[in-house]
Amino acid sequence: MEKINIFWFRRDLRLVDNAGLHAALSSGLKVLPIFIFDSEILEQLPNKKDKRVSFIVNALGELNLQLLCFYGKPQDAFEWIAGDEIMNKYYRTDTVFCNEDYEPYATERDNLVSSVLAKKGIGFKTYKDNVVFSKADILKSDGTPYTVFTPYSKMWIAKLNNNPDGYLQHFPSENLTNNFITPDIPLPEQRGDLKIFTRLPSFEEIGFIADDGIIGVKKTELLKKDIIVNYHNTRNFPAMDDGTTRLGVRLRFGTVSIRHTVKVALKLNEVWLNELIWREFFQQIIFHFPYSANGPFKKRYSFIKWRNDENEIERWCLGETGYPFVDAGMRELNETGFMHNRVRMITASFLTKHLLADWKIGEAYFAEKLLDYDLASNVGNWQWAAGCGCDAAPYFRIFNPWEQTKKFDPKAEYIMKWVPEFLSASYPKPIVEHTFARNRALAAFKEGLEQFSHL
Secondary structure, three states, rough: EEEEEEEEEEOOOOOOOOOHHHHHHHOOEEEEEEEEEEEEHOOOOOOOHHHHHHHHHHHHHOOOOOOOEEEEEEHHHHHHHOHHHEEEEEEEEEEEEEEEOOOOOEEEEEEEEHHHHHHHOOEEEEEEEOOOOOOOOOOOOOOOOOOHHHHHHHHEEEHHHHOOHHHOOOOOHHHHHHOOOOOOOOOOOOOOEEEEEEOOOOHHHOOOOOOOOOOOHHHHHOOOHHHHOOHHOOOOOOOOOOOOOOHHHHHHHHOOOOOHHHHHHHHOOOOHHOOOHHHHHEEEEEEEEHHHHHOOOHHHHHHOOOEEEEEEEEHHHHOOOOHHHHHHHHHHHHHHHHOOHHHHHHHHHHHHHHOOOOHHHHHHHHHHOOOOOHHHHHHHHHHHHHHOOOOOOOOOOOOOOHHHHHHOOOOOOHHHHHHHOOOOOOOOOOOOOOEEEEHHHHHHHHHHHHHHHOO
């Protein structure tokens, strides 16, 4: 029987500069790499041709490792690892290594897994990898977390400048891959609801269908420096194919190192760096205030009377509102799993302010469709648009889609790409008139806030 450690791949699907993986491979024991297709998450996905699942499978394939894979609940996978007679005939697990995840579900999952392993005498070690600063790394002088972005970002920069080599350390996990072992032993294919694979399973074996439109993880496409250099000039124009890096999905699933990304940002563009800091701001918000995943951060916004008109919401989802900038964004999202950040703000503002639909409806729709879906950022940005977030636009800031079009798609190039019929008779009339919708939203928000103040 060989004593080994395990590395559990999660939001860190790369071999290069991986903090937790480096720790595992440096531990002095051989390392068994595993991945768990979490049924608790995957069974909630309504589309069995989900682009994110395709991206994950492709990214795992790019690792070029013989993984021990599971489909089922993570705690069941570790119960099996710790207790299976055949597995333990060959290997005895000393410690499970992985990188931290700060979302509420992930925190609960890791606590449960840690408890399962502890009962079996197996260690559980986690490492900071998908952010530069996490959890309690950046706090106010009184020890409480920041809830306003600007002072948080100033402290983030100051702390980084005090020790850039330490916080942006490269972990050369890519140089230690000889310390992996492959599970070349006769293992069962299933134990109860848990499926076990000594290889990367097919899409069909995990209940999904491949989306051929998802590209693999090509290192040459990760950081396009010319885009980053010009980012502050191009980031607001969705018609430009090379106006943004589209790096969100790669940061979401960890196919690129955040430390390397920040190093590039520091050299090339302060505005782009600021976007990376926003990402970490929302990560620490969701960790310190997990209730905000399901309700407004500012609880006084709990009394807004949303209209939630099903027909209007469906038209918004389909991109048939009669507002071409909004419709272009929704159609791009539906077809590609991507939406430009400027357009995300416009579509979110339109749903919550023009249609007075609960931001949670939009957040859930984006959660279903976005290839780069990240709970912390999605919730944070939707609450920003609705005015109820920790550092949100005031509720009376309501985007005018027509003015946004003039500023950011003046030649209607983006609109023509996704709504080619917008100048024809077949294109629907606006679902609601802008000034009327704006006044209605202002009245509804004012009434809801007054109701809270009288409690």
